[in-house]
Amino acid sequence: MTTEATRPGRRSGETPLALTRRARKMARILAETHPDAHCELDFRNPFELAVATILSAQSTDVRVNLTTPALFDRYPDARAMAGAEIADLEEMIRSTGFFRNKAKSLLGLATAVVTRYDGELPRTMAELVELPGIGRKTANVILGNAFGVPGVTVDTHLARLVGRFGWTTHTDPVKIERVVDDLIPRKDWTMFSHRVIFHGRRVCHARKPACGACTLARLCPSFGTGPADPVQAARLLKGPRVAELAAAAGVPAP
Numbered sequence: 001m002t003t004e005a006t007r008p009g010r011r012s013g014e015t016p017l018a019l020t021r022r023a024r025k026m027a028r029i030l031a032e033t034h035p036d037a038h039c040e041l042d043f044r045n046p047f048e049l050a051v052a053t054i055l056s057a058q059s060t061d062v063r064v065n066l067t068t069p070a071l072f073d074r075y076p077d078a079r080a081m082a083g084a085e086i087a088d089l090e091e092m093i094r095s096t097g098f099f100r101n102k103a104k105s106l107l108g109l110a111t112a113v114v115t116r117y118d119g120e121l122p123r124t125m126a127e128l129v130e131l132p133g134i135g136r137k138t139a140n141v142i143l144g145n146a147f148g149v150p151g152v153t154v155d156t157h158l159a160r161l162v163g164r165f166g167w168t169t170h171t172d173p174v175k176i177e178r179v180v181d182d183l184i185p186r187k188d189w190t191m192f193s194h195r196v197i198f199h200g201r202r203v204c205h206a207r208k209p210a211c212g213a214c215t216l217a218r219l220c221p222s223f224g225t226g227p228a229d230p231v232q233a234a235r236l237l238k239g240p241r242v243a244e245l246a247a248a249a250g251v252p253a254p
């Protein structure tokens, strides 16, 4: 059945059933392409993941991972962070950018977790999104990676890629999340999100995607958005597994 959420994207004439089959095939290929996909933020408990995810906005996971050890050392839980001086918090997270807003969010989050939930982060989407600094995307990261509750994380990479995949023409994150929810089995939502994000970081870049060195090329209606030439495309691959990514796509390593 075609619903608003599952309306086909850019592959004209594709039926909902064909789209589902193609989407699942692409998800299987992504699993083979990125066996190392995982949450790249370091954390030891749900509260730390919430803090790290808030800090990761407009920053990189590497930068956040350099910042959080000292932060968690000084404020090991929500109670400790709720008692922080905002100026001290700002100073500790300055290098992640937008530090004043982020410090405000962290203090608000810690205070709310202490006053409403006795210091423990809640485990439901409805409760999480009511907390300061936590939107649906952050809530899905926390649910999927700290609580084992499947969730699709619609970040900038996932939004861009599912559009290029021709799965949807929506740009609204909540609608994109529903589309993916309908196409991919629930148990795979969290890992699927990591794999798409890895593909976005390493292969299907925003400006120049490595189409000619992409394992999804035959199933992707946006093939050709970036260089189709295998040699040229392989040079665009990024990350620690460039040789493996090229081999998986059947092209020579750069």
Ligand code: SF4
Binding pocket: 164, 165, 203, 204, 205, 209, 210, 211, 212, 214, 215, 216, 217, 220, 221, 222, 223, 224, 225, 226
């Ligand atoms: S073929 Fe190109 S646009 Fe499609 S997923 Fe691969 S890199 Fe992205």
